[in-house]
Amino acid sequence: MSDNWKELVADKRKRQQDSIPREWLIKSPPSDQLDVTSIAAECGLLTDLEYEITELQDVAALLKRLATGELSSVDVTKAYYKRAIIAHQLTNCLTEIFVERALARAAELDEHLKTTGSPVGPLHGLPISLKDQIRLKGIETTMGYVSWIGNYAEHDAVLVEILYEAGAVPFVRTNVPQTLMWPETFNNVFGRTINPYNRSLTCGGSSGGEGALIALKGSPLGIGSDIGGSIRIPSAFNGLYGLRPSYGRVPYSGAANSLEGQDSIPSVFGPMTRSLSGIKAFMQAVIAGRPWSKDPLTIRKAWDNDAYQLSEHGHGKNLVFAILWDDGSVKPHPPILRGLEFAKKALLAAGHQVVDWKPYKHGEICANLGLIWSAGASEDYRTNVGQSGEPIIKSMNPNVLPDAPSFRPSNDGLSAYQLWQAQKDKTRLRKEYLDYWEASIHQTGTGRPIDAIISPVAAYAAPPHGMNKSAAYTMVWNALDYTALVIPLKMSVDPKTDVKILRDGFLGEDDQHAHFNSTFPLDDPQVYKNAPIALQVVGRTLEEEAVIGMSEVVDAAFKAHVGADAKL
Template sequence: MANLTSWQALVEDKRRRQKESIPKEWLELIIAPPPDVLNVTKVPKECKLLSAKELEITETSNVDVILQKLASSEWSSVEVTTAFYKRAIIAQQVVNCLTEIFVERALARAAELDAHLAKTGKVVGPLHGLPISLKDQLCVKGLETTMGYVSWIGKYADRNAVLVDILYECGAVPFVRTNIPQTLMWPETFNNVFGRTSNPYNRALTSGGSSGGEGALIALKGSPLGIGSDIGGSVRIPSAFCGLYGLRPSYNRVPYEGAVNSLEGQDSVVSVFGPMSNSLSGIKTFMKAVVGSKPWTKDPMAIRKKWDENEYSLVEHGGGKQLCFAFLTDDGLVTPHPPIIRALEMTKNALVADGHKVVDWVPLKHREIYENLAGIWGAGASEDYAVTTASTGEPILASMSFESDQVDEAPFLPSKGISAYELWQLHKRKRELRKEYLDHWEKTVDITGTGRPVDAIICPVAPYAAPPHGKNRSANFTMVWNGLDYPACVFPVTQVIETIDVKKPPHQFLSETDKTTYELYDPTTFNNAPVALQLVGRTLEEEAVIGMTEVVDAALRQMFMKYHKGSW
């Protein structure tokens, strides 16, 4: 290979080694459709690589069901891991979602778990035998961790991240790592090392970011449960764009120690790890297992809070019998597209039909919260990116678009830092904004009729479904909750239906961004894209957020069954 010192040569070598990590006999049986085939969700079923039993295993979305079959030895961990491994490789061929692929290591781990169960009759832990995919931040001993940076090619971990150790202790089988954007600070997924990840429902659309590899992989059922990270929406955006469930926990509820990251040392608005899955059972099972492992004994920043079954049972929320949900339709700056409005109305109607109450949520100072977060992140971001890429000279991406000269998303790349004093003022203002929002929430006790403030907020994850590559220019609907440190769970509602979700006449625009968002919408472009919403709760209220999302999900399913042939 010519000029091994160039960053392009390093990339070429890394991609070659990645391909060689896939069993050749698997690749020979995968025929990827041509680029003009946009919806690739049926490829795994039509592909000759998966046996009938492997299809049965991977089509089982409910994580609890998979765990039950593993615990009873109806399915072995080797069988389950192999099935999801093959399906992950199929996903890789059609949407480019993987980074590290370690088949032999994972299968050896699965065999050990099967042997333990056969010998003792007992599972190793609550995640016994379950394959779990990891975002390319979670270090696994002996494996490279590039996080989308050419400069980190050849950077092998000398120990596991704490969360990876916990997964092993719980009996899980980590088996692949997934693609991310360079710097992580993008709501799409593209980097110079592994390239672009696309949306399996429509490859002309983005899978979101920064956990976009996880979103695309799980949407194709190449993993039953994955871990993403979220500093401004990076679990929730790909979960929504790919039709999944995904949880953004509060700061430090899930351990971060030993993982790599951008903007390290920025501890005011911190990144958090959270689960992504095709089932809500996957979200609950992950959180219960991780919290049950006492992560605060392994990570000094982890919150000391055990799993709270009373909180999950919604004891402080009327036992879940008559909840009051506040619906935020717009943030005062952007009006969502028609499919998002329809999803809000569907959810509202389903909850009312199920005996719950709904009120409107008036957004409080969202613009200021956005600007505060951007200022905090931007304080040292440019220097962080420059230092990281300096050793190889790889270019820092200025756009997620196919056209390299487009820089219309450059706001995600701050141009200059600020003084320490100026940063302290942003931290101080953030604390003040959190207090103002807490008071704003508490005052809703006057309008709920339940004797409690609103139990949760339901709102868009983005003003649109998955947009074309390079067009996801805002994370405002998610990052506001990062700034306030409110846990939020994404739940799928519907898909864009171009004959129903027609473009509306122009409205009175709330801002220039609102006008740009309106002009972006074309129902044909977005057709088939998943549509999801998020349920937002109070700080460190993850159990209740999961419990309330189950209530909403059940109400939607009940209404769906009633109107199965309607506009759902």
């Protein structure tokens, strides 16, 4: 196979490097410094005002200061741009960098506010980062494929159109894995993105660039995509809030994607941020933009404030949360179990009910999802890499042997008839799970079924590179099309607290592998040191407003209960 594709990569990487202002380069920390979250404060690049701006956590508060002119969009955009470049030098999180274009957009917004006295829209002046599949007119969109280098978008994606109308400032694009279909982030064009809390660990994927960037406060709000956990996994691994909406709630038209044409399990766009107010602000702004008038697959559904006020969930009083302690296939590691125990105590202390949730056919649901995905995946991947000659990446492990078995599907999938049968099974499983959820009315005492499920996002915190080989704790909700929102617990893996639990037995081969392999014990807390701990709040289909409302209740309970049970 020809190596000509490497010349394209070398040129692309040089152009990316040249797009970074020389004065924004910093001295790299030593390679053995695993936690790099303090570098922005120490490197001297940011002014006092820029540091203050980027330390603001509450997106709603930042939007208010932008809308009133207390902060200019130029100042805010420049501050986040500089911090994004710092983050990139530490984690390799960015793909497209277009400083002058973003600052020009910010200046236009400042001038509009000055001359009219009114902001352009609900996201006025806010810098927003975009996963590298959301097309911006005039910007390359490679999505991690060498063959897509030089592919300049002729039109903005519909979501970008709406963001512009809302007053936002798209300012960077972020790294993804080749094909998008990985829970880690590495491709042949830009390389590997790593976790800022512990650089020996993965940032997750496929929205891994967003996860690392926002964790290092290089963006106040980013947009990822999720077909099997690609928003929630990097949100959890990087200590962020992240929302997986239901199919069709956020417009996708005009964006690039893998497995295009596979619409049984659609990918969805959603927000990632360091504050719940950012999740709400994004969803309200996008829905207010009437996306169904621009994207035929977007659902015509206005923001439902009654649902947000939890009108169907006891108005937020005496909520009933079901905790998924395990999915029947893999038991969570000690740090995740500690997070679940903390959640139970916090919710009980806040006056809510907590019940146990027995997983219903989670293994079968995930297997069905994988069957649908793989129906044409192998041909899709071959088609996209074949144009350049780059190899299909078969492992995220940097030390993988050339003859190691591939993680990728190796066959050409299913016949059309076989795919129809898999889709029929998916419909059956969704109906069965709906009935299962409804039947919980008999154990709540509230006259309604459980309000939401509290679930792990993964069985472990962010693992070493190449070791995140399952997305079962997130995939199940994609197959059921349930809205899910990740909440960071402001806790991290502590080897002194999260001691290894000796197991007498395992649920099966997957469970055994998740706790031990021939290289090192996968449940050794030393491996995951300093990795964030997070959980997800799961509601039902198209319950975005209610899930945001319930997540605010959960988040408040967690923050009120921080103490001896949580290591800050």
